[in-house]
Amino acid sequence: MGDSEDINFAALERELQCAVEADKKYRRENDAKFRAIRQNVGSYEEFRDIVLASHLKPLERKDKRDGSRKQPWNSIASATRQPSTSQHEEMEASEFHPRTAAEFIRDWRRFGGSTEDRYRLLVSLGGEGLRRIFVAEVGAGLLGEFLLVLSECLRPTDAASAVAVLEGMSRTGRFGLNVSFLSRAERDACRRLARRLMDIAADAVPENAGGQAMSRGPRGATGHRGGDVVEKLKSVMQLYGVDVDSPE
Known part of the structure; x- marks a missing residue:
């Protein structure tokens, strides 16, 4: 019983969430890479741009109607920037x-x-x-x-x-x-x-x-x-x- 009390379940949950997000990112970028190859991109820079922007989604009409953007431009960077610093320190x-x-x-x-x-x-x-x-x-x-x-x-x-x-x-x-x-x-x-x-x-x-x-x-x-x-x-x-x- 004492051993279970020492387990940091919050840390385990964060680790699991990081692993899930990393797997999603890998699959998303891998799909974008093959898509770029099928499109016969003209340069490596264009290829990399397609891969790096694979998480972005086009704005819908409701997002542009009132002029205020409810969705962050780079949701992936916003969600991951802060945790990475604290994890690096630990x-x-x-x-x-x-x-x-x-x-x-x-x-x-x-x-x-x-x-x-x-x-x-x-x-x-x-x-x-x-x-x-x-x-x-x-x-x-x-x-x-x-x-x-x-x-x-x-x-x-x-x-x-x-x-x-x-x-x-x-x-x-x-x-x-x-x-x-x-x-x-x-x-x-x-x-x-x-x-x-x-x-x-x-x-x-x-x-x-x-x-x-x-x-x-x-x-x-x-x-x-x-x-x-x-x-x-x-x-x-x-x-x-x-x-x-x-x-x-």
Whole structure:
């Protein structure tokens, strides 16, 4: 009986409501994405606008009759902005363990104001964890957001984890389609991330007995773990359309 009294039913109800809303949002945006593809939109920006506006509904005649709008312009943002701040203060990124895409999106949106928290969430889940969550596909433009976060927050000690995340994403459904919809800023972030990872891997190459680094140049290495990381990174980044050996 004592254990039941310690259960915070109000918090459980809020968590359930968040999960329900996140699932509705995921399905709504997923439907909007396929609708945009069927419409043959002309650019990624137009595609993203359709997805981001998927929750909006056209005004009816009764809404416009007296000139006063009874319905908020962005009801989704109004309903979710305040709770996300308080929840962020109560929980850290390491406490989230999403098992589905809907749960991940719910947790990801909670950290909307903290790029560092989003970065820690990606690193903690790892490439294999993210691949299992997004086995069908990475929806709602998340791939581009992942690249921006990794590029901005990458730490040298997390280089192997970042490569694993990139590899895990490349093994998700419809990955090539998601890459094709990356914006210019997201593609630039992907290139910056790849080159920084290459530099970190090259710096990690150990020296041989003669005191010389075993490398083929500033961005390549052979015969050591650093060289293996470089080759793996090259093959992964080819899937993202990035040639790490090409000039800036």
